[in-house]
Amino acid sequence: MRKKAVVSILLLILCLVAAGCGKQESKAPVPDGTYEVKVRTDSTMFHINEAKKGMGTLTVKDGKMTVHISLASKSIVHLFCGKAEDAQKDGAKLIEPTLDKVTYSDGMTEEVYGFDIPVAVLDEEFNVAIIGTHGNWYDHKITVSSPELEK
Numbered sequence: 001m002r003k004k005a006v007v008s009i010l011l012l013i014l015c016l017v018a019a020g021c022g023k024q025e026s027k028a029p030v031p032d033g034t035y036e037v038k039v040r041t042d043s044t045m046f047h048i049n050e051a052k053k054g055m056g057t058l059t060v061k062d063g064k065m066t067v068h069i070s071l072a073s074k075s076i077v078h079l080f081c082g083k084a085e086d087a088q089k090d091g092a093k094l095i096e097p098t099l100d101k102v103t104y105s106d107g108m109t110e111e112v113y114g115f116d117i118p119v120a121v122l123d124e125e126f127n128v129a130i131i132g133t134h135g136n137w138y139d140h141k142i143t144v145s146s147p148e149l150e151k
Contacts, residue, residue, distance in 0.1 A: 029122060032060050035147035037122075039069055042141040046130055047072060049112055051102040058119070058147055065119040067144050070100040071112055076130045079115045084129035084137035094131075122146045 039056040041047050048054050049070045056069040078094040080087035087094065097113035104110070117128065125141040132138075 030058075030060050030065075030147060030149060032062065034059050035149075037067065037147050038145040039067060040143045040145075042125075046076065046138070046140050049100075049102050051104045056144065058144065065122070065144075066116050067119050068098075068114055068116050070102055070114040074111070074113045075132050076113060076115075077133060078131045079117065080129040080131075080137075081118060082127055082129060084139045087129040087131070087137055117142070119144050 035058045036055050037058040038054055039048055040054070048056065049072050052070050056067045058065060058067050074097075077097060078087075079097075080092060080094055086092060095115050095117065097115055100112050100114035102110055102112055120126065122144055123146055125143050128140050128142055129137050130140060
């Protein structure tokens with residue numbers, strides 16, 4: 001009987017881990033600081049400004065990570081960490097844009113929107129939802145790569 005109870009508990013733990021239940025907010029795997037990181041999106045309609053060459057700025061403070069990305073224009077007006085369905089619910093915490101100035105390789109400058117996005121884990125896709133000037137929400141996925149740390 002005791003053996004069955006132990007096996008049952010182990011199976012329950014494995015199921016909870018596999019389902020992501022009880023997943024705690026992870027500590028940043030990098031020391032506090034500011035780092036240049038590669039940021040990938042799943043769409044050509046939602047992408048990092050070409051002047052930034054696919055890079056964002058990862059800030060780690062007190063073990064919490066945030067990545068700043070500059071987009072291609074001012075057409076995305078809010079961002080939400082999660083799915084578009086949840087972004088439209090009352091009380092959803094939308095991320096406001098920042099006004100970023102980018103300089104292209106030919107010397108031309110432009111003001112575009114950027115966003116400071118909380119990052120729970122590096123090197124894994126996570127969901128974000130965006131809303132543009134036309135008022136439609138869209139689901140997307142982004143991945144923030146681990147920074148290259150000097151040894």
